[in-house]
Amino acid sequence: MNRQELAGFLRGRRERIRPADVGLPAGPRRRTPGLRREEVAQLAFISTEYYTRLEQARAPHPSREVLAQLARALRLSDAERDHLHHLAGTPPAPPPGPSREVRQSIVDLLNRLPDAAAVVVSATYEVIAWNPLAAALLEDFSALPRRDRNLVRRHFLAGSPLYGASDADTFARNAAQHLRAVAARYPADPEVTSLVADLLAGSEEFACLWAAHEVAARPVLCRTFDHPQVGPIAVHCDVLDIKDSDQRVFLYTATPGTPAAEALRLLSVIGTQRMDVPG
Structure with a gap:
C-alpha cells in the first residue's frame, strides 16, 4: 500500500x-x-x-x-x-464478464469504412456491432436473436461451416483456444460457463479441441466466404484488438480490381436484399 x-x-x-x-x-x-x-x-x-x-x-x-x-x-x-x-495494494478484481458495450467511436469507425465489411465481436464471439456491408456479406444480424449472433455457437452446433467459410478447421481451432483464455479471465461469468458447457455437450469437435488446453490462436490472413447470391468471395481478414473492453474488430477487404472487390461493391449496392425475389 x-x-x-x-x-x-x-x-x-x-x-x-x-x-x-x-x-x-x-x-x-x-x-x-x-x-x-x-x-x-x-x-x-x-x-x-x-x-x-x-x-x-x-x-x-x-x-x-x-x-x-x-x-x-x-x-x-x-x-x-x-x-x-x-x-491500495489490492490488485483490482477481474470484471464480472465480457463487455457488450461498443464505444460510439468504434461504431462510427465501422460506418466510415464503406469498402470493408466490419464487425465487432465480444470476448465470447458474439457479434455486437456491424456495418451495412458486413450484413450484406455475412447476414443481417439485426434480424437474429442475441443467442444466434454468437459465431462459435453457430459454428460448432449448427453442423456446417459458418457462411461457407473456407477455413472452418482453422476457425474452430482458434475459437477453442480463444475461449480457453476467456474462461480463465471470467471464471465466474455465467454466460461464459454456459457457452462452454453447451459447446462441450453438443460438439465432439469442440470437446477434442478444448481438451488440448491450447491458448495461442493463429492469425487468419485470408478467408473465402461462399455467398448465396454472388458466390465465393476471397477477402483479406484483419483483426484489431480493443484491449480496454476485450473486444475485436474483424475487417474483411478485397484486393482492388479483383472479382472479390467487384462482388463486395455489388453487395454494397444490394445490401441485404434477396436477388432472387422479383421487384
Whole structure:
C-alpha cells in the first residue's frame, strides 16, 4: 500500500468533482475546490474520520468494498479504479464478464469504412456491432436473436461451416483456444460457463479441441466466404484488438480490381436484399 500516493490521488479526484455533479448544492461559503471530505465519505458510505485519515496517509489498508465505494463516489473511470486498487495494494478484481458495450467511436469507425465489411465481436464471439456491408456479406444480424449472433455457437452446433467459410478447421481451432483464455479471465461469468458447457455437450469437435488446453490462436490472413447470391468471395481478414473492453474488430477487404472487390461493391449496392425475389 502506497499511502502517500493514495492520499494524493484521492485528494486530486475529490477536488475535480463539482457539487452539482453529484446532486449537492454549491453553497455560498464553500472555500475548497470540488467536494468536501465529509461529502465524499457520505457518498462512499464510510466515516468522515476514516476518509480523512486516508487523505492524510494515516489510514489502515482499505478493503475491496471500501475501494469500490470510493471509486463510485469519486466517479472514477475504469483505468482510475484500477489505479486506486494498485495504490491500495489490492490488485483490482477481474470484471464480472465480457463487455457488450461498443464505444460510439468504434461504431462510427465501422460506418466510415464503406469498402470493408466490419464487425465487432465480444470476448465470447458474439457479434455486437456491424456495418451495412458486413450484413450484406455475412447476414443481417439485426434480424437474429442475441443467442444466434454468437459465431462459435453457430459454428460448432449448427453442423456446417459458418457462411461457407473456407477455413472452418482453422476457425474452430482458434475459437477453442480463444475461449480457453476467456474462461480463465471470467471464471465466474455465467454466460461464459454456459457457452462452454453447451459447446462441450453438443460438439465432439469442440470437446477434442478444448481438451488440448491450447491458448495461442493463429492469425487468419485470408478467408473465402461462399455467398448465396454472388458466390465465393476471397477477402483479406484483419483483426484489431480493443484491449480496454476485450473486444475485436474483424475487417474483411478485397484486393482492388479483383472479382472479390467487384462482388463486395455489388453487395454494397444490394445490401441485404434477396436477388432472387422479383421487384
